[in-house]
Amino acid sequence: MKRTTYAIMACIFAAVIAFSGCAPKPESGIVTIKLSEVTHSIFYAPLYAAMDLGYFEDEGLKLELTNAGGADKVMTAVMSGDADIGLAGPEQTVYVLNQGQENGPINFAQMTQCDGSFIIAREYTDSFDISDFIGKHILGGRKGGMPVMALEYTLRRHGITPGEDCDVDTSIAFDALPGAFISGVGDYVSLFEPTASKLASEGHGFIVQSLGELSGKIPYTVYNAKKDYIENNTDTVRKFVSAVKRGQEYVQSHTPEEIAKAIAPYFPDDSVDHIASIVAQYKKIDAYASSPLISKESYELLLDILDSSGELTARPPYEALVLTDFMK
Numbered sequence: 001m002k003r004t005t006y007a008i009m010a011c012i013f014a015a016v017i018a019f020s021g022c023a024p025k026p027e028s029g030i031v032t033i034k035l036s037e038v039t040h041s042i043f044y045a046p047l048y049a050a051m052d053l054g055y056f057e058d059e060g061l062k063l064e065l066t067n068a069g070g071a072d073k074v075m076t077a078v079m080s081g082d083a084d085i086g087l088a089g090p091e092q093t094v095y096v097l098n099q100g101q102e103n104g105p106i107n108f109a110q111m112t113q114c115d116g117s118f119i120i121a122r123e124y125t126d127s128f129d130i131s132d133f134i135g136k137h138i139l140g141g142r143k144g145g146m147p148v149m150a151l152e153y154t155l156r157r158h159g160i161t162p163g164e165d166c167d168v169d170t171s172i173a174f175d176a177l178p179g180a181f182i183s184g185v186g187d188y189v190s191l192f193e194p195t196a197s198k199l200a201s202e203g204h205g206f207i208v209q210s211l212g213e214l215s216g217k218i219p220y221t222v223y224n225a226k227k228d229y230i231e232n233n234t235d236t237v238r239k240f241v242s243a244v245k246r247g248q249e250y251v252q253s254h255t256p257e258e259i260a261k262a263i264a265p266y267f268p269d270d271s272v273d274h275i276a277s278i279v280a281q282y283k284k285i286d287a288y289a290s291s292p293l294i295s296k297e298s299y300e301l302l303l304d305i306l307d308s309s310g311e312l313t314a315r316p317p318y319e320a321l322v323l324t325d326f327m328k
Helices: 002-022 042-052 071-080 091-098 146-157 174-182 195-201 213-217 229-232 234-253 256-266 271-286 298-309
Strands: 031-037 062-065 085-088 105-114 118-121 137-139 167-171 189-191 207-210 217-226
Touching: 031 071, 031 234, 042 105, 042 256, 042 271, 062 234, 071 085, 071 091, 071 105, 071 217, 091 105, 091 298, 105 229, 105 234, 118 195, 137 174, 137 298, 146 167, 146 189, 146 213, 146 298, 174 189, 174 195, 174 213, 189 195, 195 207, 207 213, 217 229, 217 234, 217 298, 229 234, 234 256, 256 271
Parallel strands: 031 062, 031 085, 137 167, 137 189
Antiparallel strands: 085 217, 105 217, 118 189, 118 207
């Protein structure tokens, strides 16, 4: 009886071993990073290229990407721990530091280097001039956000005073701008791609100008993380930056068509040809940063933009908010 029992147990054990050998094995040595992006846009092509081409996997990283729908929401996610890393305008890190937060976010890699939005007008023109904004109602996004501050800074540089020469509306949330314009609010709206093209293709307006061409180089979108996350995960952040850099190099060295094919899985509602045309526009205005390095000069320009918009209460030193350790 005992021999029979042992034999049965041995068979069961052997079957369990055989079955478990066929079961999918859990990933080993893979670090998951929760990444919160300010919006989902072809403006961030280097990120999606790095994801599709396996650059993060090569570093032993797995990204969980979520769209926060606004830089302030990205910052909330980072500060609460719902996100490990944020991709948003660096202005949010300045606000948090100036509020006295001890464990605030640090900027450690740059993604884009100019405004990536496009101006949509209700009336078609093939000869748009920035003076056309005078006397008009412009939907610019949330007060204190990089899109509206870059717009206002650009207007002032061209001698147009927001609030006097034109009405820059900051009462509408970033992700609500398309709907507001479609409903009839405003003469112009500033939108990222592919949203801008989608709105125009549906007959709600006309793309008349790249704001990046008007504004020039600005430290527009960066990666940030809380100080303690970086300190406790230095090797992970270093690997993350390495993958980001490879994504940037790919975008710099490949054609819009090649880039479009790489990032197409992240824009299933857009054709490869349409994505390629948008990538070409962004490459034309040199929107994609060629390096993750956030320069001191660009950081000081950021503070100038915040100061110009009345959002700056103090000028934190470069070393307090920018980390360059991962550029080595």
